[in-house]
Amino acid sequence: MKALCWYGKNDVRVETVPDPTILRPHDCIVRITATAICGSDLHLYDGYIPTLEPGDILGHEFMGEVVEVGSEVRRVAPGDRVVVPFAIGCGQCWYCRNELWSLCDNTNPNAYMLEGMYGYSGGGLFGYSHLYGGYAGGQAEYARVPFADVGPLKVPDGIDDEHALFLSDILPTGWQAAERAEVHGGDVVAVWGCGPVGQFAIRSAKLLGAERVIAIDRFPIRLSLAERAGAEGLNYAETDDLVEALKEMTGGRGPDVCIDAVGMEAHGTSIDAVVDRVKQRTRLGTDRANVLRQVIQACGKGGRVSVAGVYAGFVDKFPFGALFAKGLTLRAGQCDVQRSMRPLLERIERGEIDPTEIITHRLSLAEAPDGYAIFRNKADECVKVVMHT
Ligand SMILES: NC(=O)c1ccc[n+]([C@@H]2O[C@H](COP(=O)([O-])OP(=O)(O)OC[C@H]3O[C@@H](n4cnc5c(N)ncnc54)[C@H](O)[C@@H]3O)[C@@H](O)[C@H]2O)c1
Ligand SMILES: [Zn+2]
Ligand SMILES: [Zn+2]
The missing domain is CATH 3.40.50.720 (NAD(P)-binding Rossmann-like Domain)
Known part of the structure; x- marks a missing residue:
């Protein structure tokens, strides 16, 4: 598949990489239909977050269609349209049960790194360095989503991608x-x-x-x-x-x-x-x-x-x-995205908030490196870049 990979400060490239596969019974694979560049991605792009490795796939604002599920997944099925929260929550630990999703105790396999820096570690994040678990991100054609029954929110038919996408983060x-x-x-x-x-x-x-x-x-x-x-x-x-x-x-x-x-x-x-x-x-x-x-x-x-x-x-x-x-x-703090996704979806459905108002640039995934440069430099009256894959 194609994916946006980080190679160094202000150096991101769209490359062909292996497709993700189901690694655990609670995973699903999402075929990404829309993804965006976040101000947080700029901190990676500008080289301020350590532990990225050349070739790491970026992106934590994404949505798409479920194409494959692990053997234990019950709530989503192939064909479902879902939007995926950027913070990965297990749904079981004390923090997830208390809706402090971004502080999940179980989803950062590299917790020792953040424990060294902060005393304790938060949960894993998509496409956000090895400090946060080294998960491949969603500026790609496909992504593996762990705990598929916990994070992804099904998107109703009447809501198009651009109205749903920003429920993933911003x-x-x-x-x-x-x-x-x-x-x-x-x-x-x-x-x-x-x-x-x-x-x-x-x-x-x-x-x-x-x-x-x-x-x-x-x-x-x-x-x-x-x-x-x-x-x-x-x-x-x-x-x-x-x-x-x-x-x-x-x-x-x-x-x-x-x-x-x-x-x-x-x-x-x-x-x-x-x-x-x-x-x-x-x-x-x-x-x-x-x-x-x-x-x-x-x-x-x-x-x-x-x-x-x-x-x-x-x-x-x-x-x-x-x-x-x-x-x-x-x-x-990081956003506990899962806590407010559903109520905010309802506000979008009621027309109380129109997330598409902020989109200024619609690009393809192949154009992602240009998207980073434009968004970083606030060029061309850019506010938000969305990529449709
Ligand atoms: N807490 C979370 O979970 C979470 C989630 C998403 C993004 N973020 C963070 O939120 C921040 C903003 O993200 P964004 O996507 O809106 O990024 P952005 O870079 O598009 O926006 C930042 C804005 O701040 C303005 N700015 C810069 N210096 C300023 C100053 N001195 N006074 C007033 N405004 C100033 C810039 O002109 C720009 O418009 C980033 O740090 C990002 O990492 C946090
Ligand atoms: Zn973000
Ligand atoms: Zn948890």
Whole structure:
């Protein structure tokens, strides 16, 4: 089959590789019909997540048709259309039973690596390095999906691929970012990053009753897409002091909720951002954390900070004093996709949310390397790349 393989920093290629096969009785094989490139893939593409090996197949946002099932699979059958959550859950462990799917205790065969880094390991992820299990990803014609009875969600006939695909990751991730911040009626919510995750965090905050949503980015296309969803756009590149600007916009109170939908590759020109960039380039540091610092600094007293953007290592100049003095709540983490896939599918069916609004580029799998370059450089007014195979 054809698959998008990683070879090194900014070097991905579509290659012919062996077809996946059933390895365990709970596996299924999915023939992929649609797959997307995520901001998280850019962290791999840009070389910031260790333990990728040349030839590894990337991709964790995918869906398709089940073509083969293992002997113990009961809930899905060949012919079913399914969308697959990026985090692999066993369905049996304490974490899965408590809907903390991304923290599954059983699906990362390389757990020892993350235990060394973080004390404990989360579950395995598709196409996300050997730290997360070394599972082949879904930017390919076929993928092996472990625990086929647990993760994949059947897609009803009336829902086409483009409406269902983002249930694999970014729609639940944006939703969880808002939900974890306990967004409710009357809240003023500020969202840093108007990429795909930010767009869905903005829409989710609205659905959860936010009175105002302030959307922060520097790309006009992304800001206008946020404004179309009812947010007030704020271009940080044209703002001298963002924290002060937010204070002014909120009658001196600051936002009740601040969401970081940017993560470890934040852009910035402040001194801390420049220092982070130099440290990242010279491998003295891992994350560019200027947005993380800013969300904490900007959040109003008693507010809630929710971090959906990915961070990988140690962060310095972390404003813990501000977090403490203002009595903030801080939530973060990978998305527990399985928890909100079904309710979000129902919202799509009811027309409350239209995931296709953010798609700007429709490519073939063969064009995936171009898709990475365009999405990475935010070129050609790109917001989200979908590949139909
Ligand atoms: N928690 C999870 O489970 C999960 C799931 C999916 C993605 N993510 C992460 O979410 C983040 C965003 O993903 P995406 O697909 O939307 O990526 P993206 O790269 O398309 O979007 C990031 C956006 O942040 C903006 N940005 C950069 N610096 C900024 C700054 N200083 N202030 C405000 N905005 C700034 C960029 O212009 C861009 O529009 C990534 O870190 C990704 O890894 C996390
Ligand atoms: Zn993703
Ligand atoms: Zn589990």
